[in-house]
Amino acid sequence: MRKKLALLFAVLLGASGIVSTTANAISLNIDIGDQPYYLHGPGYRSGGAYYAWVPGHWVRHHHHRVWVHGSYIVR
Numbered sequence: 277m278r279k280k281l282a283l284l285f286a287v288l289l290g291a292s293g294i295v296s297t298t299a300n301a302i303s304l305n306i307d308i309g310d311q312p313y314y315l316h317g318p319g320y321r322s323g324g325a326y327y328a329w330v331p332g333h334w335v336r337h338h339h340h341r342v343w344v345h346g347s348y349i350v351r
Contacts, residue, residue, distance in 0.1 A: 319351075326351045 327348040
């Protein structure tokens with residue numbers, strides 16, 4: 277009976293160690309892409325023209341892939 281009680285205590289103690297280590301997990305977020313840095317929203321009117329946000333994208337430039345940042349264009 278004593279061995280069973282010691283084994284049960286050891287299992288419970290080991291399980292509580294597993295639970296406490298998972299409670300200290302680290303969260304890591306990685307954002308990929310171009311975050312819009314607009315102030316007016318995805319589109320706005322100014323001086324009779326409508327400006328629309330175009331997100332960033334990859335292009336080929338002299339046999340290399342280059343990231344082009346997002347910007348406003350006149351529509």
